[in-house]
Amino acid sequence: MANTQDSAFDGGYFDEEMSVEVVNSRIGSAADPRLKEVVSILTKHLHAAVKEIEPTHEEWFAAIRFLTETGHMCTDWRQEYILLSDVLGVTMLVDSINHRRPSGATPNTILGPFYVEGAPHYPNGANICLDQKGEPTLVRGRVMDVDGNPVEGATIDVWQTNDDGFYDVQQKGEQPEYNLRGVFKSDADGRYWFQTVKPRFYPIPDDGPVGKLLGDLARHPNRAAHMHFIVTSEGYDEIITHIFTPDCPYLKEDTVFGVKKDLVANFQHIDDPKMAEDYGMPNPFLLADWDFVLARKTPASNG
Known part of the structure; x- marks a missing residue:
């Protein structure tokens, strides 16, 4: 028990009750x-x-061992500490704090570890599914500002897993390069559209200490089914976001807390030969109508 005879802070002697004051008093005046x-x-x-x-x-040394094992798991291509931040909800919290936007603007979510620069640029209507697996899906919508005006020439960078639940970079030599990745531009009316397949849920890497922690906490490692997007246009805040399928069993249990209610899309079953022909889709198919709403950059968001 702490000595409570004199609880006033009197310098650098350690005391249980005043431990915070003792430790913080050691920070020098020249510190940033x-x-x-x-x-x-x-x-x-x-x-x-x-x-x-x-x-x-x-228990304390068990915590130290866990952190040590987490560090040992980190490599140039795998960051176990980021994974730990993800499953504790810290990554999403930091992202939310740094991307507060006006009402109506599309919310952010986490980038994820599988973004690849240099994906092919396609004309609107192109099919980004190169392995021909999965349920054909048409994604279309508009890019607009918060006042509803179309944003022409916005870049829409999209990527997702294949129907087996893997990104192309996880299966080099098995999936075609840049499978289910593509970059599109909005037209004069702000419209964009492309062909893909319905995304599916998948587990995060769970063969390390973070995966063991999830198991010890009786938590699963699965991410809710989603597509990734980065939407950019000059003069507007960049959007890094997902859209999620409404029927995924992990929608409210996403292991990295990436799901926001406003990012759940409606994937409709369409049986319309004329519409399928107009968009070059097989019939029937799934349709996800999704608009992106961009907020103007502010002086703070310009850095």
């Missing part, structure tokens, strides 16, 4: 102000958590 603020707040909440949990020495 933002770094001082961040470390002080982290120390405050870390010490509060330890005092509430009251871990045993064995």
Whole structure:
């Protein structure tokens, strides 16, 4: 128990009750102000958590071992600490804080680890599914500003898994290069459209310490079925977002908390030979109508 005879902070002697003040008092006056603020707040909440949990020495060393194993799992192509941030909801929280937008603007979600620069540029209507697996799907919509005006020439960069639940970079030599990836441009009316297949859910890498933690917490590793998009246009905030299928069993249980209610699309079953012919689709097919609403850059968002 702490010595409560004199709880006033009197310098650098450690005291359980005043532990935060003791530790934060060691930060020198020459420290960067933002770094001082961040470390002080982290120390405050870390010490509060330890005092509430009251871990045993064995539990504390188990936590240290977990962090050590997480670091050992990191490589040039796999970042286990980002995965840890994802499954604890921190990545989504940081993203939300940094992308507060006007009402009506399309919300952000996480980029994910499988974005690839240099995807092929296609004309509207092209089919990005090169392995011919999956349920044919037409995605179409408009890119607009928050006032409903069309945004011409916006870039729509899309990528997703194939029907087996893998991105092309996960199956090099099995999937065609740039399978289910493409870049499109909105026309004078802000319209875009392309052919693809219905996305499916898939597990995040769960063969490391983060995957074991999920198992210990009785949590599954699955991401809800989605398509990724990056939408850009000069003078507007960049959107990094997803659209999700409404019938996915993991829609409200996405393991990285990436689902926002406003990003759930309606995938309609269409049986219309004339419409299929107009869009070059087989009949029947799925249709996802989805508009992107861009917010104008502000001085703060310009950096």
